[in-house]
Amino acid sequence: xxxxxxxxxxxxxxxxxxxxxxxxxxxxxxxxxxxxxxxxxxxxxxxxxxxxxxxxxxxxxxxxxxx
Numbered sequence: 855x856x857x858x859x860x861x862x863x864x865x866x867x868x869x870x871x872x873x874x875x876x877x878x879x880x881x882x883x884x885x886x887x888x889x890x891x892x893x894x895x896x897x898x899x900x901x902x903x904x905x906x907x908x909x910x911x912x913x914x915x916x917x918x919x920x921x
Contacts, residue, residue, distance in 0.1 A: 862921065865914045872907040879903055 859867070879900045886893045 862914075862917050865910065865917060869907070869910050869914055872903065872910050876900065876903050876907060 879896065883893050883896045883900065886896055
């Protein structure tokens with residue numbers, strides 16, 4: 855039987871996923887740049903990912919401090 859993850863485990867997973875999304879978005883921007891394609895929307899999405907990641911990390915720190 856699978857044990858449900860705790861809120862802290864879920865948040866750690868979200869932080870790891872966020873790191874992967876940011877890394878992937880950097881790769882996409884690099885590829886688009888090499889192709890000479892527009893990158894404005896890709897950069898905006900990267901900014902959004904980074905803002906979300908900062909929120910996840912701050913939340914994780916609060917939960918870890920409270921534990």
